[in-house]
Amino acid sequence: MRHIYTCVDIGSDTIKVVTCELYRGRYNLLAASCVPAKGIKKGLITDVSEAKECIHLAFSKAEAMLGFKLNKAIAIIPSYYSDFKMIKGSVKFPSHKVTGDDVVSVLQESMKNEELATKEMLTIIPIDFTIDEGYIKDPLGKESTTLATRAVMVSTPKKNIYSVIGVLSSIGVETVDISLGCIGDIYALKNEEVEDDLCAVVNIGYEKTEVSLYNKGIIVKHNVVNMGSKNVDHDIAYMYKLDLDTARLLKETFASATRNSASLNEIKEVKNKLNEEIKINQYEVSEIVGSRLDELLTSVKQELNDLSQHSPKYIFVTGGITNMLNFAQICREKLGKCAIIGNVNLIGLRNNKFSSAFGNIIYFVSKLRLKGKNYSMISSEEMETLATPKKNNQDSVLGKFVEYFFGE
Numbered sequence: 001m002r003h004i005y006t007c008v009d010i011g012s013d014t015i016k017v018v019t020c021e022l023y024r025g026r027y028n029l030l031a032a033s034c035v036p037a038k039g040i041k042k043g044l045i046t047d048v049s050e051a052k053e054c055i056h057l058a059f060s061k062a063e064a065m066l067g068f069k070l071n072k073a074i075a076i077i078p079s080y081y082s083d084f085k086m087i088k089g090s091v092k093f094p095s096h097k098v099t100g101d102d103v104v105s106v107l108q109e110s111m112k113n114e115e116l117a118t119k120e121m122l123t124i125i126p127i128d129f130t131i132d133e134g135y136i137k138d139p140l141g142k143e144s145t146t147l148a149t150r151a152v153m154v155s156t157p158k159k160n161i162y163s164v165i166g167v168l169s170s171i172g173v174e175t176v177d178i179s180l181g182c183i184g185d186i187y188a189l190k191n192e193e194v195e196d197d198l199c200a201v202v203n204i205g206y207e208k209t210e211v212s213l214y215n216k217g218i219i220v221k222h223n224v225v226n227m228g229s230k231n232v233d234h235d236i237a238y239m240y241k242l243d244l245d246t247a248r249l250l251k252e253t254f255a256s257a258t259r260n261s262a263s264l265n266e267i268k269e270v271k272n273k274l275n276e277e278i279k280i281n282q283y284e285v286s287e288i289v290g291s292r293l294d295e296l297l298t299s300v301k302q303e304l305n306d307l308s309q310h311s312p313k314y315i316f317v318t319g320g321i322t323n324m325l326n327f328a329q330i331c332r333e334k335l336g337k338c339a340i341i342g343n344v345n346l347i348g349l350r351n352n353k354f355s356s357a358f359g360n361i362i363y364f365v366s367k368l369r370l371k372g373k374n375y376s377m378i379s380s381e382e383m384e385t386l387a388t389p390k391k392n393n394q395d396s397v398l399g400k401f402v403e404y405f406f407g408e
Contacts, residue, residue, distance in 0.1 A: 100372030
């Protein structure tokens, strides 16, 4: 079986679809698409018709690279009003080697008495397990008569989930798992050192910035700063009387994140809304950008202080804007030397805007392993299509939502 997985990240600015294959312990990129988003505000679907159109386009572009229809995907939903709660559970059984079913049983037991009247359980992230011999990260195959766990239960408002599932179903895509961007980010960016320390991830989106705190690689706290790269675009557009597309292009291809490394002699000629040719030098536009980024990162710093009394050892900063010239410099100035740009380390997927989608594929696979499951999101017929791209695409298969932690 070829182990192939797809994740869709529905953002306010763009829709990202990533398909990867896990082969001999390494992830290989098979397809990635990114299209402008419509009908979505701060990650929430506000116009179903427009959202459906752009999500369908993102899938179509990925499918064109693969040569077959994508019928299943992990979906990233907005993190607004999500809760992260520590839970515990334990089960006893006759002495035998711990199986994936035992892991499922103890996770079910851990959330047995949790009340979720207005929210839906999104996922359970195990911190560790306890068997007869003591604490362990992976209990599968270990001989024991008991199994206990400490875990973080993530819950979120039901409307955040079902609006996304509904749109995906309408285009013939089955949602096989749901997750948050902040859960995926740490899986895409962390290294072995992070497993033993307190760290944070700052994901700067288009309309909002997510600030997440992790203890030994497990998310414990999360909040949102209502400011993002869109504010930078608006500042440039306002100061020079430009349309947003031109302002965004200046930000991405010409401006520096800090004026200290910008040049007065670098000039860009553009047309403003009055159709007048104007000259913009790099120093001036970088001063505008830097001022807004200073405000944004100051708010992030305050949010980190509110989330924990202890300073994180690492602060990973990600999101599309971090690809900007000299962004690492302003991060270190505002957040300290522990701040680093969290780059996605996957050939063909270097842009940081894909961190949440790629990371959630890794997280999904980690859940499968914990359950002892062997699973792929494409059928054997579709696998043949990968080897023979000229075959006709398969018809879509509309399925029901599957919660992989608790069986099908």
